[in-house]
Amino acid sequence: MRRIEGYAIVSADGMIADAKGAMPDSIRNAADQRFLQESLDRAAAVVHGRHSHEGGPRAALRKRLIVTRRITALAPDPAQPNALLWNPLGMSLDRALAELGIGDGTIAVIGGREVFSVFLPLYHAFHLSRAANAKIPGGIGVFTEVGPDTTPEDVLVRHGLRPGPRRDLDVDAGVSVVTWER
Numbered sequence: 298m299r300r301i302e303g304y305a306i307v308s309a310d311g312m313i314a315d316a317k318g319a320m321p322d323s324i325r326n327a328a329d330q331r332f333l334q335e336s337l338d339r340a341a342a343v344v345h346g347r348h349s350h351e352g353g354p355r356a357a358l359r360k361r362l363i364v365t366r367r368i369t370a371l372a373p374d375p376a377q378p379n380a381l382l383w384n385p386l387g388m389s390l391d392r393a394l395a396e397l398g399i400g401d402g403t404i405a406v407i408g409g410r411e412v413f414s415v416f417l418p419l420y421h422a423f424h425l426s427r428a429a430n431a432k433i434p435g436g437i438g439v440f441t442e443v444g445p446d447t448t449p450e451d452v453l454v455r456h457g458l459r460p461g462p463r464r465d466l467d468v469d470a471g472v473s474v475v476t477w478e479r
């Protein structure tokens with residue numbers, strides 16, 4: 298069986314990065330990174346846009362699709378042997394994953410904004426971490442629909458997901474995670 302799961306950490310105002318596309322230290326957290334890295338270790342493949350990457354010592358070992366419009370359908374990534382460049386307009390997700398050698402298992406979607414949004418109809422689960430003490434005015438929202446009157450939670454509800462309990466990851470830093478499921 299295949300599952301699609303999203304992972305993001307957002308500021309109190311629902312942002313994943315500042316206006317220039319940089320992820321500020323205020324939403325970086327070691328406990329959240331541990332949660333992410335351990336989750337990705339269990340995933341069959343990682344999917345992200347060309348400006349995103351999870352980092353960490355095991356990144357090169359993970360199979361991944363890098364979403365880009367620079368190619369028409371699917372192409373090798375000369376810099377990363379375990380990665381393929383993928384344009385969703387040119388090839389289905391199923392076929393791209395088959396080309397990557399992936400059958401069953403969890404596909405972890407790790408951003409950025411447009412990639413998180415494209416997958417909204419498909420998530421079995423979305424793990425929304427929040428750095429409650431951080432605000433990023435004018436930043437990049439986790440979904441394209443996030444705005445002054447629309448929170449990430451509004452968007453997840455709109456797309457048929459329901460929240461589980463809040464789990465504290467780092468109480469002192471005000472960082473927690475809620476897993477939303479369909």
Ligand SMILES: NC(=O)c1ccc[n+]([C@@H]2O[C@H](COP(=O)([O-])OP(=O)(O)OC[C@H]3O[C@@H](n4cnc5c(N)ncnc54)[C@H](OP(=O)(O)O)[C@@H]3O)[C@@H](O)[C@H]2O)c1
Pocket residue numbers: 304305306307312313314318319320324345346347348349350364365366367383384385386407408409410411412415437
């Ligand atoms: N806080 C978090 O959890 C989190 C998560 C992810 C990222 N971030 C941060 O957020 C920053 C900004 O993210 P971002 O949203 O600008 O970056 P992104 O999604 O990683 O990269 C954007 C690029 O991905 C490709 N792309 C996106 N959607 C596509 C689509 N539907 N079809 C084809 N290609 C598509 C395009 O690449 P081409 O230009 O090659 O066509 C686009 O320029 C990142 O740099 C990272 O620092 C934070």
